[in-house]
Amino acid sequence: MISIGSRYDSDTYFIETCDALAAMNVDRDTFAHEHALMLLKPDAAVTAAMGSAITWLLDHGYRIVGAYPVQLTYLHLRALWYFNWHRATAERRRVADRLAGLSPSLVLVVGHPDGEQPVSVRLTADKGPADPAQRQPHHLRHALAAGTYLLNKVHTPDDPDDVLREMSIYFPDPQLSAVISACVQGADATADAARIVDGIESGLDRRSGDLAAAQDAxxxxxxxxxxxxxPRTGEEWLAALADAEKRGIDVDPWFRIVIESSYLPMHRQGSDGI
Structure with missing residues (x-):
């Protein structure tokens, strides 16, 4: 195992990626500087926004060097947000778990020709915040019309250390080594990304993420x-959904998620939020 010297020097996921890079004689710092990850979540798939995200990346100078479908589980969510998930409410965790199961997600590995800053730092800034009120027109999440705080359609690791950590959350060995090898070779994976998006989205009924549309449905x-x-208020909508569940009345899973993510508390009282 190589010497780490990172804020994640005792994190198993980070160490596994570092070990894989070392075994392949790939410089860890260079790799982490030159690559970023983007997770296109099920809310992007259901609303047919995955293709738009790919177009946005290409239009903003990013290059896709890896594309992989990943079926998220509750374990992925807890690993990805391990250092912050304790701030989430129980309601938020339950909605996020149900969202993860709606469809496969897509993980993209991307680069950018401007080497002045890590690609992950650039992409995180370009992506925009989770809070819709803080997004600007130039942000990806604004372009995708990402709805609620939870239904923000995309996730990216914030910095190079996070990139290495998240790689082994998505990709166990030997797939991890194969992903690294493909990245180092630098082949254009845009066509792979488009093919995977078509495979994911073609199996879904396209739905709106608009709250009013969800309420009407x-x-x-x-x-x-x-x-x-x-119902007229958020509290009344949540009560109606809870009553329907008790009575065994089916409610469309996606529209239920849209309503619940709009009205349920997302952050534990006293937390700074994530």
């Missing part, structure tokens, strides 16, 4: 069988 199912008046 859910009410079409609940209005005739639930015995409720149409």
């Amino acid at each position: 859910v009410w079409q199912g609940l209005g005739g069988v639930g015995g409720w008046d149409r």
Whole structure:
């Protein structure tokens, strides 16, 4: 095992990627500086935004050197956000777990010709914040019309250390070594990304991420069988969904997620948020 000297020097995921790089005689710092990861989540797939994200990357000078479908599980989520997930509410964790199961996700490995700053730092700034109120028109999340704090469609590791750590969360050996090898070779993987997107999105019914559209769709199912008046507040919508679940009334999983992610608390009281 190589000497680490990182803020993650006792993190198993980070160490596994460093060991894989060392075994291949690939300089760790150079690799981490020159590459970033982008996770296109199921909310991007359901709303048919994956292809738009790829187009945005190419239009902004990024180069795709790896594309891989990944079926997220609750273990992926807890590993990716291990250092912050304790700030999330139990409700947020449950909604995020259900979201992860809606479809496969897509992991892209990208580079950028400007070497002045790490690609991960550039991409994180270009991506924009999770909070919709803080996004600007030039941000990727703004371009994708990413909806709620949770349904933000994309995730990227913030810095080079995070890139190395997240690689072994997504890719166990020997796949990890194969991914690294492909990155080092630098072949253009744009066509692979497009093919994977087509495979994921073609198996899904395209849905809107708009809250009003979700409420209308859910009410079409609940209005005739639930015995409720149409909810008017977030609290009433959450109560109607909980009552429907108790009665065994089916609610479209995606529209339920849209409503719950709009009204449920995302951060534990007293936390700074993530």
